[in-house]
Amino acid sequence: MITNEEIMDVMRAVLKTDVDENTSQNNCEKWDSMNHLNLVIELEDTFEVELEPNEISLMKSFSDIKNIISNKLQ
Numbered sequence: 001m002i003t004n005e006e007i008m009d010v011m012r013a014v015l016k017t018d019v020d021e022n023t024s025q026n027n028c029e030k031w032d033s034m035n036h037l038n039l040v041i042e043l044e045d046t047f048e049v050e051l052e053p054n055e056i057s058l059m060k061s062f063s064d065i066k067n068i069i070s071n072k073l074q
Helices: 004-015 033-047 053-058 062-072
Strands: none
Touching (some): 004 033, 004 062, 053 062
């Protein structure tokens, strides 16, 4: 089971800012299109998953990421 902290660690490393369970593209100015791609790459590498384009486009918040990655790891 993936933990919130594991996901937040990846997000912190990529976005280079503090994140929490409420972090989203709407409230994190460092989460731009380039960092979104960097985040996807890092998530795929860290959790050894391959994200589909539709999943990538749905990743707009911490909770979105957690749900998508958790589903991939089941």
